Amino acid sequence: MATFVLVHGAWHGAWCWRRVARLLTARQHEVFTPTLTGVAERSHLARPDIDLDTQILDVVNVMKWQELTDVTLVGHSYGGMVTSGVAEKMERAIASFVMLDAFFPENGQSLIDVHVAPVRDGILAAERGGATVIPPRPAAMFNVNEKDRAWVDAQCTPHPVKCFTQKVMLTGARERIAKKAYIRASGYPSPPFDHGLATARSRGWNVYELACGHDVMIDMPLGLADILEEVA
Secondary structure (H helix, E strand, C coil), rough: CCEEEEEEECCCCCHHHHHHHHHHCCCCCCCCCCCCCEEEEEHHHHCCCCCHHHHHHHEEEEEEECCCCCCCEEEECCCHHHHHHHHHHHHHHEEEEEEEECCCCCCCEEEEEHHHHHHHHHHHHHHHHCCCECCCCCCCHCCCCCCHHHHHHHHHHCCCCCHHHCCCCCCHHHHHCCCCEEEEECCCCHHHHHHHHHHHHHHCCCCEEEEECCCCHCCCHHHHHHHHHCCC
């Protein structure tokens, strides 16, 4: 039996992992899907000061108070920023580290530092204009399968802007974890995630590709569950 901690991306919540969590649980694994502060069922906690550190602590505290060890930690999209920070605080409890179509930050980088210029400029302009949250992007933009697009759009909530602008401080804990993997959704064109895949490959990580949209856990839950089980 393996222990999985699955961390969602921006605008999402634990709901997006439901299909994968059910598959892994049916295979006798233990699965935790924390929802980050300020989104989904925790959207009522949204405040202007919520930042990347807040959401890193969300995951750290789940691992700490649930007394989790030998964890397979998975971060999707923006969740790669969160899990990179979690590794700094919970390195000894993590056996496998997985980035799922995720941003791959280096020390001192924020999400907007590793994103394309138009997105970076848009977020910074919104922040200068007084925005405290960034509205969700349409599911169609992420090439979510057509059947699930309306559901995903209905479920997504605005995400605190500081999560995208705060820089993450890394000392190499992520790289010291024994087993590491990057999973790329090849059906979603994205320079940041192409960079993540290339970086992982150059560092000797295990790499996988799935032919689906960005929300892999929704588009290909069975294929993803199989890979996560293999990595663990």
